[in-house]
Amino acid sequence: MGIAGLLPALKPIQLTRHLSHFSGQTIAVDAYVWLHKGIYACATDLATGKPTHKYVDYAMHRVRLLRYHNIEPYIVFDGGPLPAKRGTEVSRKQARDEYLARGNALAAQGRHSDARECYVKCADVTPQMAYQLIKALRAENVSYIVAPYEADAQLAYLERIGLADGILTEDSDLLVYGCRTVLFKLDTNAATVVSVSRKDFGAIAFPSSEISLVGWSDVQFRAMAILSGCDYLPSIPGIGLKTACTLLRKWKTVNQVVKVLLLEGKKSVPKDYLKRFEMAEKCFLHQRVYCPLSEQLVHLADINGEEWNDEYDAYVGR
DNA sequence: GGTCGGTCTACAT
DNA sequence: TAGACCGACC
Numbered sequence: 197m198g199i200a201g202l203l204p205a206l207k208p209i210q211l212t213r214h215l216s217h218f219s220g221q222t223i224a225v226d227a228y229v230w231l232h233k234g235i236y237a238c239a240t241d242l243a244t245g246k247p248t249h250k251y252v253d254y255a256m257h258r259v260r261l262l263r264y265h266n267i268e269p270y271i272v273f274d275g276g277p278l279p280a281k282r283g284t285e286v287s288r289k290q291a292r293d294e295y296l297a298r299g300n301a302l303a304a305q306g307r308h309s310d311a312r313e314c315y316v317k318c319a320d321v322t323p324q325m326a327y328q329l330i331k332a333l334r335a336e337n338v339s340y341i342v343a344p345y346e347a348d349a350q351l352a353y354l355e356r357i358g359l360a361d362g363i364l365t366e367d368s369d370l371l372v373y374g375c376r377t378v379l380f381k382l383d384t385n386a387a388t389v390v391s392v393s394r395k396d397f398g399a400i401a402f403p404s405s406e407i408s409l410v411g412w413s414d415v416q417f418r419a420m421a422i423l424s425g426c427d428y429l430p431s432i433p434g435i436g437l438k439t440a441c442t443l444l445r446k447w448k449t450v451n452q453v454v455k456v457l458l459l460e461g462k463k464s465v466p467k468d469y470l471k472r473f474e475m476a477e478k479c480f481l482h483q484r485v486y487c488p489l490s491e492q493l494v495h496l497a498d499i500n501g502e503e504w505n506d507e508y509d510a511y512v513g514r
Numbered sequence: 515g516g517t518c519g520g521t522c523t524a525c526a527t
Numbered sequence: 528t529a530g531a532c533c534g535a536c537c
Contacts, residue, residue: 198529204530232525232529233526234525234526236526237525237526250526250527254526320528366529406516433517434516436518438516439517
């Protein structure tokens with residue numbers, strides 16, 4: 197889900213660029229996006245168990261498109277669920293099962309296009325699908341990696357250590373992880389992407405944007421994102437992106453912001469909010485990723501003398 | 515004015 | 528499923 201409202205707020209620095217702009221570069225790609233979109237081409241087949249590899253074709257078509265423009269893709273797959281995020285999976289599975297049953301019922305009545313709508317809703321990217329894509333990638337010598345946990349952190353790591361020059365995804369979270377160049381909305385017909393560069397953050401200012409990032413460090417930007425609500429921590433009710441930005445501009449740090457909110461007493465701040473904020477920050481900073489150079493698990497960013505303990509490891513992955 | 519929940523829609527062929 | 532969009536509500 198990413199950071200609600202962040203991409204629209206970054207509109208002033210979004211650049212639509214032709215793929216040739218990235219010629220000679222390696223772009224790390226979130227495989228989930230392609231697999232998920234590829235489902236639309238074959239939702240009925242997947243739901244009814246009919247063998248299909250259309251979703252593989254869909255992804256490979258994009259791989260070839262990038263290569264045609266002399267971009268080397270580096271495909272990143274999700275791994276296991278992060279301890280920090282466990283919990284939402286069960287209800288989703290139930291919802292999917294219901295759509296599958298409804299789809300089957302409609303199909304039995306011959307209402308095939310109605311059935312297809314249900315099949316699309318029950319479709320899920322499975323490890324088996326990821327494996328099929330991996331086989332196709334291998335056959336064409338495309339680099340890929342399976343993240344120990346979340347693809348987002350792994351993508352950020354590849355860019356950080358220089359194995360990728362940018363990230364192709366649909367998720368604004370990548371900017372919170374610290375990525376320098378994030379590409380969104382690949383248009384295969386026009387061969388374009390929407391590019392957002394971290395170095396342009398300073399140009400985000402009132403009144404052309406809802407928020408101002410002028411003079412902000414990564415710490416403050418990340419604080420705003422987490423404060424406004426992210427995958428690791430829901431926001432304090434009533435605080436969205438703009439309020440988070442305003443509060444941080446005024447009070448500088450999250451500690452101060454929370455202190456002021458408690459003093460005012462208008463918002464209901466969860467009692468352990470600061471602690472949970474800290475944990476969310478750890479996920480964005482130090483989530484466990486795989487280093488293809490040293491061939492071992494590492495933290496996204498090194499822990500340089502920062503306080504660290506077993507509880508953190510349990511949260512960001514081991 | 516800003517948040518938030520609801521609804522619509524693209525996703526691909 | 529997620530993002531964009533819109534209207535209700537504080």
